[in-house]
Amino acid sequence: MMNTLTRSLDPALVSPVVAFPAHEDCPVSGEVYTAGAGQVARFFVGRTRSYHNPALTAEDVRDHLDRIPDETDSFVPADPGVEMAHLLRSITHHP
Structure with a gap:
């Protein structure tokens, strides 16, 4: 064997x-x-939907750790610029 x-x-x-x-x-x-x-x-590396809090703390990360890695609706950015554009778009939709 x-x-x-x-x-x-x-x-x-x-x-x-x-x-x-x-x-x-x-x-x-x-x-x-x-x-x-x-x-x-x-x-390849993908990006999950994310958890967003403009006042993010370590406790937020701890409390939402089950949601952060959830691959539902994740995507594979073509390059770092696409990932950054996605980030910027997502934060402009959250007050």
Whole structure:
């Protein structure tokens, strides 16, 4: 069993994921990928809906910790500018 696992984790199965993004034909840039055992996946970070309080305290974070990570209606911003625009839009809708 251990030999099978060790063979599947061969670094040669990761090197194509390192090599192709460096190739001139690669159409993507700024992406993060995870690779191992012949699998490749895009790794990404999303943004949840948020909890908003203009006078935020540590106690607010504690009291709303169940809501803050809720992925319902979350989204994946294309870049930090999109995330910042979303933040600014959301706070202008809260007095």
